[in-house]
Amino acid sequence: MSEESHEYHVRVDWTHNKEGNLIVDGKPEMKISTPPEFGGPDGIISPEDLFVAAATACLMTTFVTFKEKMRFDFKSFTCKGKGILERVEKGFQFTRIHLTTTVTVESEDLVPKAERAMELAGRYCLVSNSMKCPTEHENHVLVG
Amino acid sequence: MGEEPKLYDVTVVWDPNKGGEVQLEGKSSIKVSRPKGEESSPELYTPEHLFVASVTVCFMNSFIYFTRRMHIDFKSFECVGSGTLEQIGKSFEITKIEIKSRLVIDSEELRSKFERALYLGAKYCFVGNSMKSSIAHENEILVG
Numbered sequence: 001m002s003e004e005s006h007e008y009h010v011r012v013d014w015t016h017n018k019e020g021n022l023i024v025d026g027k028p029e030m031k032i033s034t035p036p037e038f039g040g041p042d043g044i045i046s047p048e049d050l051f052v053a054a055a056t057a058c059l060m061t062t063f064v065t066f067k068e069k070m071r072f073d074f075k076s077f078t079c080k081g082k083g084i085l086e087r088v089e090k091g092f093q094f095t096r097i098h099l100t101t102t103v104t105v106e107s108e109d110l111v112p113k114a115e116r117a118m119e120l121a122g123r124y125c126l127v128s129n130s131m132k133c134p135t136e137h138e139n140h141v142l143v144g
Numbered sequence: 145m146g147e148e149p150k151l152y153d154v155t156v157v158w159d160p161n162k163g164g165e166v167q168l169e170g171k172s173s174i175k176v177s178r179p180k181g182e183e184s185s186p187e188l189y190t191p192e193h194l195f196v197a198s199v200t201v202c203f204m205n206s207f208i209y210f211t212r213r214m215h216i217d218f219k220s221f222e223c224v225g226s227g228t229l230e231q232i233g234k235s236f237e238i239t240k241i242e243i244k245s246r247l248v249i250d251s252e253e254l255r256s257k258f259e260r261a262l263y264l265g266a267k268y269c270f271v272g273n274s275m276k277s278s279i280a281h282e283n284e285i286l287v288g
Binding site for chain 2: 077090091131
């Protein structure tokens with residue numbers, strides 16, 4: 001990894017009630033809203049979803065980076081992320097994120113490599129490292 | 145708002161042929177990619193974008209929440225979030241996020257109320273308060 005810095009720009013336009021559009025240059029527009037538990041509509045992506053999605057997707061992309069460095073292939077990767085939002089002194093805050101990951105590899109000899117790549121991905125996940133709350137990992141590597 | 149913790153579940157799946165996808169029950173999926181490298185696709189969201197989007201959208205929702213409590217209506221609202229990713233020790237972190245908002249209101253008389261709603265929206269932004277990143281706000285209020 002190099003010393004350079006990167007910038008990420010996003011735009012949000014309010015449309016009506018508690019809804020709006022998320023706009024990022026060159027990427028698909030996304031409808032967003034307040035979640036139902038805070039008075040928003042059902043079925044629309046909320047910032048709380050995006051926060052947990054960012055940590056979960058970052059674990060995946062970091063894992064892919066390490067598997068390339070370690071030169072091995074995997075067959076599938078699924079990570080289930082759960083974020084817990086709780087009332088603290090100043091309103092609500094995410095207090096914990098739990099990530100359960102299952103990676104499938106071709107043969108038994110790749111298991112330790114995949115386990116190591118998962119461990120490194122957890123440690124170097126830049127999104128989790130940018131969050132105040134702890135991230136718990138539960139990793140399963142299967143041969144299949 | 146109740147005192148019960150709220151849970152947010154997401155699943156991220158990596159398919160070696162199709163790439164990564166964030167799946168949220170009952171909501172649209174978000175295709176994701178790494179920002180760079182062999183399997184990156186510039187037309188897809190990255191975890192870094194999702195992270196910056198989560199706080200930008202949360203600020204909007206939080207602002208709307210306070211306008212409702214204060215019984216004030218606005219004409220339009222948009223905001224732009226910019227996150228900076230930097231190397232901290234051996235890994236990377238999103239160290240700062242700047243959020244610039246542009247609000248259009250009906251009359252000058254309401255300006256101070258909206259300034260207050262924007263201030264409270266930032267102060268009680270759940271997602272922003274869950275991040276280590278420093279968050280700076282710049283708000284523009286126009287009468288039109």
